[in-house]
Amino acid sequence: MKNPKTHRLWSIINCLDKVINPLIKIATVIACTAVTLMMVLTFFNVTGRMAFDLPIKGYYEMIELFMLLMTVFAIGYTASLKGHIRVDILSNFISSRANRVLDIIANSVAFVFFVLVAWRGCVNGLTNFNGHLTTGVVHIPIYPFNFTLAIGAALLALVFFRDSLKAIYEVNR
């Protein structure tokens, strides 16, 4: 007989999966596009500078913005694959249930941390929006990238939240 509590938990996890998986796909596409553009931009900046003495205007700041797009979403992608590094030496010596409890703690701490990062990203975005802050050379507004960081961190928080729930489900099953 199904335990109604765990059944409800599993439904929530399924719902979260339906939200997170497409978002991770979008994040992956953005990160892959950003790293490709970084490569292409760098190549044309160097060849343009060396061959025609024509470096790309704003190259430095564009690379920074692409870096942000790539890293923030790449971290989410890696998290979705459980690719972030943990020292799991203790896990060999403790029970499977204790391992799940450690998973709950690890994922919950990560969830709280990225909620904080997302919150501060939003605050920064609003500050930079009101202050009309832009990059130095080509005057790209900074605030969309602050909000992008917040979105990336929120996605990460969501991934860790789902993983916490999964670990809770495993413990209660």
Place this chain on the structure above:
Amino acid sequence: MEPVTLGYISVGVLILLLFSGLHIGIVMSLIGILGILYLAGWDAALGILNCVPYSTWASFDLCMVPLFILMGEFCFQGNLSKDLFSSAYKFLGSLKGGLAMATIGACALFAAVSGSSVATAATMATVVLPEMKKYNYDDSLSTGTLAAGGTLGILIPPSIYLVIYGMITQQSIGKLFLAGFIPGVLQALMFIAAIAILCYRNPRMGPAGPAVSWWEKIKSLKNIWIVVLLFLLIIGGINLGWFSPNEGAGIGAMGAFLFALARRKMSWQAFKNSLTETIKTTGMVFFIFLGAMILGYFFAMTRLPNELSNTVASLHISRYLVWAVIVLVYLFLGCVMDSMAMVLLTVPILYPLMCGAGGLGFNPIWFGIMIVIVVEMGLITPPVGINVFVIKGMAPDVPTYTIFKGIVPFLMMDILEIIILTVLPGIVTFLPNILK
């Protein structure tokens, strides 16, 4: 509580939490944030959360990390490993243990276009393992060679670890790349010597292959032109001032992409695989990087690195004894911790002690190379030697114990190299000095 006392306590808590199975990046961030909160209050902690994630993830200086990873991925997709192995095998295959020696040679060549140890080990394993099986090579020799050969990927430039060391310590990436070259080649030669000794003592471990004419050998060199070209372009371009290391990484990635495209190996799927593998590794690195940056701010506030440096200096013990202890600590950490995390965690603390003003006076470039060699050992020491698990994944029928057994001679060579480079540091600093 004195800040420095808090610093020492936080190191203990850090180690405890790391072993509890929390994500390394999170542990470092958490300790850093809580420490800053205690020392400077809520506003300072929020200030760190405001600026550090953005400045770390949007760092121009760090863009070479994903670009060098991408270059290695493109080379992998371009099937370069097969050609490199084929060339190296033509030269070394007729010797006892020749296949294993050729593997080391091919790993060293692949390392020149890849900054990743895992990529080097994985890419070579797909080519070499079937060959070694065919020639009845001893399992411990074949798998041990691949796992150890992969470690050359992070010493022979370009190397992601050297980039990260350079970033943390503000050392010239170009000089670090130059400095890694001779120790990398030396290490490859020492690994080959280890194989020769093993196969001399027990010829059944690695039977000799058929002899190849000199003409065939010379003809096979055509396979390695892209490695020579990319290597010279990147290292030469950076050190001659044609472009910055970041730009060198972009040029290298584009060069590797065009090479794979020209060889008709860059299908849409291969391109997507290269990109997703790149972002996966990048995501992993930058997650830890964020933690290292936040922790770095906290340690700077505690003045722990400086205090540690002053304390050790006041003990008036030989600096080589301190270095030996550090090597032992790294060997221990290498057994339980990921190598990248080890560098990010320890270098900010140990660098002021080893190379800072009032420290032990070691050369910063030398220290960077030595750190990479010591960390390399962590990639192949039990129980978390990542290269071992990569090879195990590709040779599931070989017990993990056999792989670790095969690694022992190479670990001994690593230790021997550390001793040689400690006694003769000029081997490391020679190239950066002549191109000063």
